[in-house]
Amino acid sequence: MKHPFKVNDEGHLMVGGIDTLELAEKYGTPLFVYDVERIRKNARAFVDTFKKRNIRAQVAYASKAFSSIAMAQVAKQENLSLDVVSQGELYTAIKAGFPVERIHMHGNNKSREELKMAVKYQIGCIVIDNFYEIELLNEIVNEMNTTMNVLIRVTPGIEAHTHDYILTGNEDSKFGFDLTNGQATQALKKLKETPSLHLKGIHCHIGSQIFETDGFIMAIEKLFTALNTWKEEEDFECEVLNLGGGFGIRYTEEDQPLPLENYVDALIDEVEKQTKKYHIPFPEIWIEPGRSIVGDAGITLYTIGSMKEIPGVRKYISVDGGMTDNLRPALYDAKYDAVLAANVNGNKEEEVSIAGKCCESGDMLIWDIHLPKIRPDDVLAVFSTGAYGYSMANHYNRFPKAAVVFVENGVDKLVVKRESFEDMLDNDLSYN
Numbered sequence: 372m373k374h375p376f377k378v379n380d381e382g383h384l385m386v387g388g389i390d391t392l393e394l395a396e397k398y399g400t401p402l403f404v405y406d407v408e409r410i411r412k413n414a415r416a417f418v419d420t421f422k423k424r425n426i427r428a429q430v431a432y433a434s435k436a437f438s439s440i441a442m443a444q445v446a447k448q449e450n451l452s453l454d455v456v457s458q459g460e461l462y463t464a465i466k467a468g469f470p471v472e473r474i475h476m477h478g479n480n481k482s483r484e485e486l487k488m489a490v491k492y493q494i495g496c497i498v499i500d501n502f503y504e505i506e507l508l509n510e511i512v513n514e515m516n517t518t519m520n521v522l523i524r525v526t527p528g529i530e531a532h533t534h535d536y537i538l539t540g541n542e543d544s545k546f547g548f549d550l551t552n553g554q555a556t557q558a559l560k561k562l563k564e565t566p567s568l569h570l571k572g573i574h575c576h577i578g579s580q581i582f583e584t585d586g587f588i589m590a591i592e593k594l595f596t597a598l599n600t601w602k603e604e605e606d607f608e609c610e611v612l613n614l615g616g617g618f619g620i621r622y623t624e625e626d627q628p629l630p631l632e633n634y635v636d637a638l639i640d641e642v643e644k645q646t647k648k649y650h651i652p653f654p655e656i657w658i659e660p661g662r663s664i665v666g667d668a669g670i671t672l673y674t675i676g677s678m679k680e681i682p683g684v685r686k687y688i689s690v691d692g693g694m695t696d697n698l699r700p701a702l703y704d705a706k707y708d709a710v711l712a713a714n715v716n717g718n719k720e721e722e723v724s725i726a727g728k729c730c731e732s733g734d735m736l737i738w739d740i741h742l743p744k745i746r747p748d749d750v751l752a753v754f755s756t757g758a759y760g761y762s763m764a765n766h767y768n769r770f771p772k773a774a775v776v777f778v779e780n781g782v783d784k785l786v787v788k789r790e791s792f793e794d795m796l797d798n799d800l801s802y803n
């Protein structure tokens with residue numbers, strides 16, 4: 372498949388100017404490797420398109436896709452803002468020295484402690500998800516004798532074309548206030564009576580891994596119908612319109628993503644159209660891409676171990692990771708592509724299925740992929756694992772978490788250490 376990585380004269384897969392076989396040797400496997408130049412390129416595709424069109428904007432990297440100190444630092448270097456969903460993601464951002472005023476907090480069940488931490492650090496804004504949160508946050512800001520900028524998260528009733536579990540903009544969703552049943556308007560009224568919470572605007576995220584712009588356009592139409600009513604009936608002026616993330620990337624040949632610039636252009640065009648239609652001042656636009664910033668910049672290197680051939684059925688090739696470092700195939704039936712790191716362009720003579728090593732039949736990374744002849748100890752490189760791979764990693768079967776390496780301009784740097792067994796047992800206490 373088309374992937375953004377180079378292949379050297381020996382046929383080895385390269386990332387950021389370094390041979391992936393050297394990386395596997397140096398750091399061990401499973402190993403997440405990020406091409407930092409690619410992360411920067413993706414970030415700039417968003418940021419520069421807003422700039423070119425002279426639109427006031429914030430591009431908030433959705434850190435749930437991959438949160439680490441080094442990643443938050445790259446986001447800062449690229450002038451991104453940061454979307455966090457938990458105290459843990461906020462703590463990571465703060466440890467990384469990320470500017471607090473550019474941090475936005477999400478979550479459908481933000482705890483008192485999470486909200487307190489966000490208020491204490493005076494982060495840029497909190498995206499309010501439900502009525503309970505309005506009460507709780509108001510109580511906290513009053514106790515702390517301060518104020519907070521907020522957005523209201525609304526669900527516009529859009530059925531974007533994606534997996535049900537990553538669909539978020541529909542009416543029957545655990546996230547946000549519904550626009551059509553009047554709850555969003557009720558939230559607006561409530562916030563108008565809550566002077567310590569400064570309502571800056573609205574937020575909407577229709578889902579993830581979306582390849583078309585129509586869903587976003589329909590959402591913007593619905594948002595502006597509401598904003599027009601709110602202008603007329605509630606005298607509300609929207610300073611910030613946050614349109615969420617969800618821009619699709621290529622995992623396999625089947626995926627045909629749009630250039631990232633096209634999403635931004637489509638959003639701006641539609642907002643322009645709607646602001647003219649309703650004579651509403653053009654708001655600052657915020658977006659929250661996660662996957663599209665880090666997804667295709669990351670690969671996972673595995674070492675191949677056992678092989679099992681069932682004549683006339685299939686050949687299973689097992690790797691030293693699986694659903695512990697990439698839950699997406701098991702969770703969403705997600706598809707991936709891979710190559711042998713030592714022989715990227717070799718003749719693909721074998722059809723095999725790549726199994727993880729967890730005690731779970733569903734722990735399969737790739738079904739029916741064509742690869743050159745494989746031998747034990749070969750290194751397999753799986754593409755597009757940069758988003759929701761490490762961040763969704765788990766300890767099933769007590770496999771320690773993999774390491775993460777950043778590579779840029781021919782220099783590799785360990786940014787998350789491989790977990791040791793001691794690390795994993797750190798919180799275990801005995802019961803003798």
Ligand SMILES: Cc1ncc(COP(=O)(O)O)c(C=O)c1O
Nearest residue numbers: 433576579616617659660661662
């Ligand atoms: C509110 C919100 N913003 C941003 C994102 C990031 O989405 P993606 O990684 O698809 O860009 C998500 C995840 O779907 C989300 O729920």
Ligand SMILES: N[C@@H](CCCC[NH3+])C(=O)O
Nearest residue numbers: 435537539579699758759
């Ligand atoms: N974790 C999901 C996406 C959910 C994004 C957050 N709302 C994925 O891997 O595709």
